[in-house]
Amino acid sequence: MTSVVFPGQGSQYVGMSKDFYDNFSVSKETLHEIEDYTKIDLKNIIFNNEGDKLDITKFTQISIFASSLMIFKTLQNEINLNNNSIDVMMGHSLGEYTALACSNKLTLRDASLILKKRGELMNSAAPPNKTGMAALIGKDSNYIQKILDDNNINLQIANDNSPIQVVVSGEINEINKNKDLFLDNKILKYIILNVSSAFHSKFMLDAQNELSYEIDNLKFHSNKINLISNYDGEISNNTLKIKSSLKKQMANKVNWTKSVKKLEEIGQTKIIEIGPNRVLSGLMKRISKNFDIKSIDKILDLKSYEF
Numbered sequence: 001m002t003s004v005v006f007p008g009q010g011s012q013y014v015g016m017s018k019d020f021y022d023n024f025s026v027s028k029e030t031l032h033e034i035e036d037y038t039k040i041d042l043k044n045i046i047f048n049n050e051g052d053k054l055d056i057t058k059f060t061q062i063s064i065f066a067s068s069l070m071i072f073k074t075l076q077n078e079i080n081l082n083n084n085s086i087d088v089m090m091g092h093s094l095g096e097y098t099a100l101a102c103s104n105k106l107t108l109r110d111a112s113l114i115l116k117k118r119g120e121l122m123n124s125a126a127p128p129n130k131t132g133m134a135a136l137i138g139k140d141s142n143y144i145q146k147i148l149d150d151n152n153i154n155l156q157i158a159n160d161n162s163p164i165q166v167v168v169s170g171e172i173n174e175i176n177k178n179k180d181l182f183l184d185n186k187i188l189k190y191i192i193l194n195v196s197s198a199f200h201s202k203f204m205l206d207a208q209n210e211l212s213y214e215i216d217n218l219k220f221h222s223n224k225i226n227l228i229s230n231y232d233g234e235i236s237n238n239t240l241k242i243k244s245s246l247k248k249q250m251a252n253k254v255n256w257t258k259s260v261k262k263l264e265e266i267g268q269t270k271i272i273e274i275g276p277n278r279v280l281s282g283l284m285k286r287i288s289k290n291f292d293i294k295s296i297d298k299i300l301d302l303k304s305y306e307f
Contacts, residue, residue, distance in 0.1 A: 138188030233258030
């Protein structure tokens, strides 16, 4: 059996999934359908970076979602990737919404509209240039948390991405002033990220509360595919639990390392990463050596794979 994973913000690039759009009618139809729901000119944003919008959060998230859906629908309709052969789906942050759409636990319309709203809320959650994020390379989340606690640093772990990559969120001043402290404590690299706000932190609480009302009004559908939650790294096929965890996702840590270890724990070995770039496959290989991971980003990736 197979597990499918979907990328999050930061994986975007200009022209992602264009080869699928140009060569498969189902890919083109999928993008146009998402455009119709969201009233956003995604084609020009994704393929041409019209107005430099691709890196603006309220457009980035729905663009990555659309790019991933274009590939997934092509695999379903042209390459015979069957949902009946998929045990588990999960995604990194916004990728969890992609997983919900591709697993048919949310309709494409509902997933598109809620993700559009999520991007808008996260984009405006904090005043510009006041909060941000930094990636720390070289140590695991427990090590990073001890540095934060021991030095009374007012930052939160936002993403536990792998045993050697952790992302922190907080006020820009706090991020900037503690760079040398982290490097002095055996952190190999400290990279300040080009993001609009402190995602997956307390600065997202108001936005999370607003989005939770929207999530409450969504109809979640039951089926055989399990989902692993960003919020707690637990696997579930209970739509009430999936909804509850999703409501807590925005202002809390992305437990990616724990989620991947859950995949390993339940015996999943065949993994397909669907979406732009190959960010997740790189992270997953650092978490476990027990996966056979295939990344589908371009049409050329299809040639050497069997589904």
